[in-house]
């Protein structure tokens with residue numbers, strides 16, 4: 001249901017660029033070790049020493065919710081639809097999934113961080129290096145003590161009403 005809602009997102013050219021990798025149950029727990037190893041490998045690639053605290057955090061971070069869905073964009077070669085529009089479609093799909101989860105009474109949290117761009121993570125998920133991870137979607141039952149008041153938005157200075165420019169002498173036929 002949540003993923004069906006995701007695939008109802010606006011999608012220029014019907015390219016279906018979204019990919020979903022579901023991390024559930026024991027597989028989700030096991031993927032924590034993959035994240036930890038991927039973080040260490042990425043540090044080695046960049047010639048930096050892995051921070052033990054960060055590596056340890058990767059091992060347990062997926063335990064924050066019972067289900068994590070990795071949403072990725074696999075770009076389709078297209079002469080008409082640019083990559084940023086394909087990425088935008090996957091962003092819309094991700095938000096649809098969040099809204100569907102809310103509608104079903106679940107909570108969702110969209111996270112990225114360094115794991116989203118780590119090539120070792122992409123490889124472990126069966127994605128190609130050219131794919132982009134758009135988010136790790138943490139889904140689960142909301143802890144009532146953690147519920148915050150809804151965002152009221154901050155529109156100050158963010159809306160303008162366009163008006164046509166005033167007519168010039170040329171527009172009114174004078175020379």
Ligand SMILES: Cc1cc2nc3c(=O)[nH]c(=O)nc-3n(C[C@H](O)[C@H](O)[C@H](O)COP(=O)(O)O)c2cc1C
Nearest residue numbers: 091108109110111112113114134135136148150151
């Ligand atoms: C592309 C994207 C990536 C995000 N990555 C993170 C993240 O890594 N960590 C984080 O705490 N929040 C991240 N967020 C923000 C959360 O998903 C969420 O919007 C924020 O915590 C506010 O939640 P609230 O609206 O329930 O207060 C990200 C949001 C987007 C759109």
